[in-house]
Every structure is written in C-alpha cells, then in structure tokens.
Amino acid sequence: MTLYARIAGTGSYLPEQRLDNDAMVARLAALNIETSDEWIFTRSGISARHFAAENELTSDLAVKAAQAALASAGVNADELDLIILATSTPDHLGGFPSTACVVQDKLGAHNQCAAFDVQAVCAGFMYALATADAFIRTGTYKKVMVIGAETFSRILDFKDRTTSVLFGDGAGAVILEASSEPGILSTALHADGSQRAILCVPGRSTQGGIAGSAFMTMDGPAVFKLAVKVLEQVAREALEKAHLEPEQIDWLVPHQANIRIMESTARKMGLGMEKVIVTVHEHGNTSAASIPLALDCGVRSGQIQRGHRLLLEGVGGGFAWGAVVVKY
Template sequence: MTMRRSAIIGTGSVLPKTRLSNDELAQNYHIDTSDAWIVERTGIRFRHIADSDETTGTLATEAARRALKNANVAPEEVGLIIVATTTPDYTLPATAMSVQADLGVGDCIAFDVQAVCSGFLYALSVADSMLRTDSAKVALVIGAETFTRLLNWEDRTTCVLFGDGAGAVVLRQTDDVEKGIQTVKLHADGRYKDLLCSDGGVSTTGTVGKLLMKGREVFRHAVTNLVSVTEEALTASGFSASQVDWVVPHQANARILSATAQKLGVPSEQVVMTVDRHANTAAASVPLALDAAVQDGRIKSGDLVVLEAMGGGFTWGAAVIRF
C-alpha cells in the first residue's frame, strides 16, 4: 500500500480594511488604556476590525482565493473545504458552504470546525487524515474570525487583545513521504472551559454572548501545554527542537510566544511573530502568520516548520510540517 501525506502547496490571508492602532482603539472605544500599556503586556500594536460588509465568510473566501492563486490550483480541483471558526456567519449552514459557493467550487465535502484558537490545527489534522485516506485529493483549510464581535468593549483586559482576519492553506495529496505534514498532535481538557469562554450560546441564552477570560490562568496553562505538545509532536516525527527551522505559533500574546520558545530552546529569530500587526485572531492567527512568513520568503521549500496553538476549552495542538 502506498503511503500518502498531504503537503501545503499554497497559502493566503486577508485582514479587514479597518486597522486601529492602540491609541485609536482607546480613543474610539473610550477605553482607559494606552499604547505603552498594551505593547508592554501583549506586544500588540494594531488590530483589524471587520466592517458591516465584512463577515467571517467573506474573509474566509478571500483568504482561500489568494491561497488557491498562490498554489496555482483552480476551484474545481478542490474536493474538501474545512473552515475553522468560533464566529460563523450563521448558526446554519456552515460557513464552509458560503466559501464553496462564492469560490465556485462544485460538489465537494465542506464543513466547519470549532476549537477556538486551536481550530486551524484541528481542521488541518482532519484534512490531512482525509487526504491520506483518499477522501479528497486537494483541500482548502481556512481559519477565519470576526472575533471582535464577541468582545465586551468595557473590559480592557480582553478587548485590546483581539482582532479579525482569515488565513488559508491549500493541501494536496502526495506520495512524497519526505514532504508535507509529518505529525499533528491534539489535546483538550474541558475542566478548564470556564477560564476562556463566552457567556452566551444558542441553547443557553439564545444570544452570541461576550468573551470572558481569566488571563493569568490562561497564560500559565498556555506555556505549559504548548511546550508539551510541541515536544510530543517532534518526538513522534523523529525530530528535535534543534532541527526546526521555524516555529509558527498562535499569535495570542508576545509574552506567551517568547516564554514558549525559550522553554523549547528555539531561538527567538526562528519564531514567526505577527501579533503586533493583527492581535489575536483566534483560529485565523496561525495561518495568518504562516502566510506572512511564506510570502516574505522566510519559510522555503525543505524547511521544517512547527505550528502550535492553544484555545478555549482548553484545546491545544501542534503540527510538524516539511515544506
């Protein structure tokens, strides 16, 4: 039996038109904060906020369109679309259906995945498994969010942290076992669900709800879990941290990124950090950062890349990929 893998052959991303600096955010939303306070604690300088004509679906579609162009793949070649999001356009149908229709993709498999900030890695793992087992030959995996619509703008401890955006990758089935996704490791622990959650939902309040977060506890768990799952994924792939060319982490907080890299023993210059440009975009942040590093030439063919993320639930995961 031929062993198959799935390889990333194209990336794409998009940010909403409206960009707010920290000072503009404080002024426009009457928040008692400052640029210095936000940068010192988070590393964030800007975030993008979706306008009324921009939705998770429109952002996802544009990121996917750019990824397809960069991969030189036509929409009719796509057999699988997975959108990772916490902020879908509608309760139903899945946002993936909107992406399918807007791209002009014909009959295919399409659905959404919800694992908050780890959603892109969960979606990547599902797509990888489906391509390995011949359910499709080409897949679109998208992380897209309009997360600012979950924010309480009177809570400065959370509203300064998040932004909107979308990133996408095109996966193609390959028989080259030296390339592509080597390992994905995923975890979840619902005992900590109240540390990062919303206070609403369809079957509880009938409302979307607003974000609630206990930041110190989340920080502590994030560093521990991200280091552990990254080491687990590397070990399963037969690699060590010293062999990694690039780490592309979930862009939550510069302090978390730095602390995780230090514990892994990965030099800071090998960590892709874009949180300063777009803040925490939840499921979109890993593909946003990945696309940035691919497009500017940092990540090249042959590089060993680790993706890692942690989100509400808690959920967390890491992927080892040979480009």
C-alpha cells in the same frame, strides 16, 4: 505508496480597517475606559489589529484568503475535494448553515465538494489541519482547502479592556495536496473540558434571544499559565512523532496570542526568537486565523522556504490545543 499531505499554497486576508493602539485608546476613552499604548503593548506585544467592516462576514474574509491560496497553489476552486473552515465566529447563529458551505458557494466551487466547519477556537486551525491530513493520508481526498477565519470584533465587550484590546479579525488558508513526498510529518491534539470556564462566550441562544452574555470572557492569568504549560508539551509530542529534535526546526509558527507566551514557548524549546514567525504586533489575536495568517506572512516575506521544517502550535478555549510538524 505512502501518501502525505503537502502544502501546495498559502493565502491570507486582513480587513481594510486597521486600528493601532492609539485608535483603540480613543475608542475605549469614549466609553470611559482608561488604557494606553504602553499598557497594551507591554502586556501583549500588540500594536495594531484589523476589524471587519459592518457588512463584512467571516465568510467574506475566508473567501479572500482562499482565493489567494488557490492562486498560490495554481488550483481552481472546482478541483477541491473538501473545504474545512475553522472558526468561532460563524456567519449564522447556531453555526448553520456552516460557514464552509457559504465559502464554497462564494468561491464558485460548483463541483459539490464536501464542506464543514471545525470549532476549537484558537486551536481550530490545528484541528482542521490534522483532520485534512487524515483524509489525504487515507486516500479519501486529494485536494483539501483548510481555512481559519474570524470576526472576533463582533463578540468583544469594549468596556472590558483586558480582552477588547487583544483581538482582531482576519483569515488565512492553505491548499493541501496528496503527495508521495513528505509534507505534514506529525500531528498532536488534546483538550481539557474542565478548563472551559477560563475562556468562553457564556451566553446561550434561547427562544430568539440570548441567555447570559454574548461577549467573550477570559481569565487572563489562568489562560497564560495553562498555555505556556501545554504548548511546550504538545510541541515536544509532535516533534517526537516526527523523529525530530527542536534544533532541527527551521521556524516556529505559533498561535499569535501574546508575545510573552510565544517567547516562553521558544525559550523552553531552546529556540531563539529569530526562528519564530511573529505577527501579533500587527494582527493581534485572530484566533483560528492567526496561525495560517502568520504562515502566509512567513512564506510571502521569503522567510519560509521550500524544504524548511515548521512547527505550528496553538491553544484556545475548550480548552483545546495542538501542534503540527510540517516539511514545507
């Protein structure tokens, strides 16, 4: 029997602290940085974002999203065979113990299921989803939780208005189950390390300190140019693997980085924006969390229905990018 990985449930979580553009303008003004709601919105489509509280860790956001996904799927934490967590902002310096292991403990998953983190920045959820799909298709695991969770507010330089206004915190999760019915239809992943300098955190840990900057840096125009190019390419590759044409897709669920990138991708694929799940206006760029957050919003709003074909795609630092075609 051919095995597929089927999405059995989705969940998401946003921190309580919501900052609209006016609040961000006031925050930056206190640092003598000038910006405006119009400047932010016209360049990104972002009106608001959420920031984690001082005592909230990435694992805390991930657990809330995971609990919602478990409830949606009707699955107990002890039934999980594997937890994969995509993040660039782990709980611990150096990334260990893995935040996935922390989530396992906080969820009360006492069956000692496997757990590990994946680091591919904004493409992290695509990498994690493809990895989970492979485990299920080979029969290694039957129930896998895939999470994208970030506290990007911790690595933002608020003196840099070109980056600080774009990002937010949040988490999204899905439960994948082995099924005889098609679920994940295809995956496509790529990376180009030669482009790593255009979006990165350049600092390094050294003898208890930081060598270089611990803040994220980004060459916005270079990122935009690369993103619109590779997203179309990887989307068409994933569709070809699934033997589908763009017009057969019910919903495009893209990484929520910038509305102009999303519009460009949709236009190149011949898809109207009415077929695109858009949350960037309310969430900002939540990196690895953005696609599962948007997916869960689409499901819970009733836009995404069982049987719909979805095209998920994301690109981020590394540079890394990927796409996944799903029959929901």
